[in-house]
Amino acid sequence: MSEEIILDIKDLRTSFFTEDVEVKAVDGVSFKLPKGKTIGIVGESGSGKSITALSILRLLEHPGKIVGGEINFKDKDLTKASDREIRDIRGNEISMIFQEPMTSLNPVYTVGQQIRETLKVHQGLGKEQGTKKGVELLELVGIPSPKKRITQYPHELSGGMRQRVMIAMALACNPELLIADEPTTALDVTIQAQILEIINDLQDRFDMSVIMITHDMGVVAETCDYVAVMYGGKVVEYADVKTIFKEPKHPYTVGLLNSIP
Ligand code: ADP
Numbered sequence: 698m699s700e701e702i703i704l705d706i707k708d709l710r711t712s713f714f715t716e717d718v719e720v721k722a723v724d725g726v727s728f729k730l731p732k733g734k735t736i737g738i739v740g741e742s743g744s745g746k747s748i749t750a751l752s753i754l755r756l757l758e759h760p761g762k763i764v765g766g767e768i769n770f771k772d773k774d775l776t777k778a779s780d781r782e783i784r785d786i787r788g789n790e791i792s793m794i795f796q797e798p799m800t801s802l803n804p805v806y807t808v809g810q811q812i813r814e815t816l817k818v819h820q821g822l823g824k825e826q827g828t829k830k831g832v833e834l835l836e837l838v839g840i841p842s843p844k845k846r847i848t849q850y851p852h853e854l855s856g857g858m859r860q861r862v863m864i865a866m867a868l869a870c871n872p873e874l875l876i877a878d879e880p881t882t883a884l885d886v887t888i889q890a891q892i893l894e895i896i897n898d899l900q901d902r903f904d905m906s907v908i909m910i911t912h913d914m915g916v917v918a919e920t921c922d923y924v925a926v927m928y929g930g931k932v933v934e935y936a937d938v939k940t941i942f943k944e945p946k947h948p949y950t951v952g953l954l955n956s957i958p
């Protein structure tokens with residue numbers, strides 16, 4: 698059976714330049730993600746996980762720059778796509794959720810206003826339709842009394858609820874690929890489990906492909922089909938999840954598995 702590959706990253710390299718000094722943040726990342734599957738990107742802090750994710754969507758902050766490699770998403774190399782093409786893909790085909798949802802939700806607008814705006818931009822929905830669809834999305838991610846929640850401001854919600862709102866907004870455009878950058882790190886353990894369950898469930902329902910960035914091998918065991926282990930800006934090991942747990946090859950992976958309580 699041949700699998701459709703939705704994302705094929707080849708030798709990606711991304712650097713930051715300060716006064717002509719190059720700091721290599723990502724220095725050789727390669728992996729493939731089959732459609733509908735989840736790949737975990739694991740690695741210690743500073744190993745280049747977030748910069749890899751931001752490179753895919755070209756959300757790098759100045760002076761970060763992709764200096765080499767390919768990011769093949771379906772039939773396009775995103776490193777060569779125009780700004781306009783990237784804008785279309787961002788939010789329409791690829792969505793991203795971040796570690797701390799408070800920084801991605803705007804504190805001065807209600808949940809409803811923000812979801813409606815997303816739905817207006819991506820699906821052209823008016824106010825009434827946007828509210829209806831917004832309530833549906835909040836229901837989908839397991840938010841109780843969504844009709845009330847939609848009128849509230851981000852600070853009135855718990856961290857777990859805010860992360861659910863972010864997932865709902867990420868889903869507003871029916872993305873084919875969801876990039877989740879440590880989506881549960883800031884949350885406590887029971888809420889973490891619920892959020893992961895929601896992502897798993899949505900993935901099954903919509904055949905979404907997922908990049909799950911985490912430093913938690915428990916999360917990997919629970920959610921991932923494949924794993925790319927990053928160390929010093931490189932993918933040092935890439936395999937299906939069973940192989941990684943059974944026969945880890947790189948010393949960093951071995952250490953990571955030994956550190957599981
Ligand atoms: P993580 O694996 O923790 O997500 P990051 O991808 O955020 O790591 O960062 C990888 C490396 O990129 C860091 O160790 C740092 O050297 C470099 N880096 C990240 N952001 C910047 C920046 N704004 N300016 C310069 N270097 C950066």
Ligand code: MG
Nearest residue numbers: 746747748878
């Ligand atoms: Mg990070």
